[in-house]
Amino acid sequence: MQAKEQGFIRCHDCGALSETHHKLSHCPRCDSLLHARHPHSLQRATALLISSFLLYIPANIFPVMIVNQFGTGEPNTIAGGIVELFDSDMIPIGLLVLVASILVPSSKLIGMSVLILCAHFRWQINACRWTKIYRAIAFVGRWSMLDIFMISILVDLVNFSGIQIIAGSAATAFAAVVILTMLAAENFDPRLLWDNQQNL
Template sequence: MQGFIRCDDCACLVKIVDQLSTCPRCDSHLHARHPHSLQRTTAFLFGSIFLYIPANIFPIMIFSQFGSGEPNTIAGGIIELIDGGMLPIGLVVLVASILVPSCKLIGISLLLLRVHFRWQSNARRWTVLYRIIAFVGRWSMLDIFMLSILANLVDFGSIQIIAGPAATAFAAVVILTMFAAKNFDPRLLWDNQQNL
């Protein structure tokens, strides 16, 4: 603020003049803050919370052997890995496909609540939370990519791995939370700091 707007796309600082709505350098729309940041983030957040339920209760992949299928949920696949003695890889999948999405949903909710209720607390710490959420989101795609590799490799007629209905829901959760994080404007965290 302070009479300037920073262009989101090309980072140039533009002096606020009347009727100036596009950046003189890159022609993108100028906004002091992301437009409707809280509303959009909330919408994406609710969408992903809603889809998070089918993503976890339906099977993400079905291991079918001679006609009989063995459905596997996200949690089931991790338990199988850990039971099979592959603890480190099991933990990687646990972090990427259970801890990261659920912590992200909680984290984004907390960020929204902080801005909405103007909680007075260390804004720097909240910015760090935002940065972690924004960085970590894409790693949840791990499960989806793995599914595409497994569905392709394990296909021997009688033995095959088929993607389950949870796959679409889970991919949607990951993408919606990425959109939620993208639409959240961290500068809002600093706007309602009264002192400091």
Template sequence: MSNANHKHRALEAGLLTCLECGQISRVAKLPEGSSVRCPACRATLEPRKANMITRTWALVLTGYILYIPANLFPIMTMEMVGNSEKETIFSGVVELFQSGMWAIGLLVFCASITVPLMKLVGLTVLLISVQCGWNWRKRDRTRLYRVIEFIGRWSMLDVFLLSILVAVVNLGGVATIDPEIGMVFFASVVIITMFAAKTFDPRLIWDRAPTQTAS
């Protein structure tokens, strides 16, 4: 369906692509500080997402900083017939492992601890590679970006789990689960990394390809 024998790139051909509706437009040279809107859907047209590297770096660094308290502070307090126990994200995983449910434990471990960290590390690698103009494994890096973008939502697992636990285990003095401050940090990490993935523009991975400049 596509003519792959000679690859043209839209921006190099002087064309702007609307990321919302896919409309391709030719735009006269843009003066500084002006903007155009897509003629079809009225979304703002940009050659590349504006200030992408600065914005993504800011979100990624915030994510790293918040990742620490998210894992150190307890996310909930369990009160079971008199004895109260604070649980962090990691101790919740350990508890699942200890009670023999290693499959579920592994799932929660991946969704809550591995995925946010992998997203942050992955975006850091992508950002550095774009800034240094690496010409290396562009296809794989684009794929890495797509995985990061797709997988992020599953980190919300622990947030939803807490919302179910605090709603159901609410029996006054007998058994109660209350939310703790760690959950705020954790939820922030999930949301900030999702925004960071959305801000990143994978087209910059391809922008300095020497094979593609010939048109």
């Protein structure tokens, strides 16, 4: 049984409860708009997710940064940077970057897709488990910004006449993927998973 069916709405911002039959449009405590569920949750999440899927391709193909050493430029893709870390025996840091910039974004894209499909087609799933997966996706999303921050630091620090690091075009695409998947996770309403379960 969902609180929505029992006639209660929780304010998304302050958590105050109000009764549906009062037909309030704003929260009596904090005055923000009341919604039983995030408005257009699935449409927004789907749109944001599709854009991130598309941007994920240039983010991995094009170089995120270019090391200019004595006139010759060496482009570095996301995967290339990790391989380089492994090659120079910095395995823990390599693993960290591997998790943050490859495993996290790709599993986020797949996980969000499955969540949206579950909610859209009203599949009978273990809602508890998928809510936890959703929580994990929402939690780890921000850590993918690691690569972008690292590039901003390197671009600033290594800027000499002999050697220069400049940011590549994939950096924009990758930053957009991270931001858009975070927004997709924020717009997805996990309560939709529970609404569809018949035997609660």
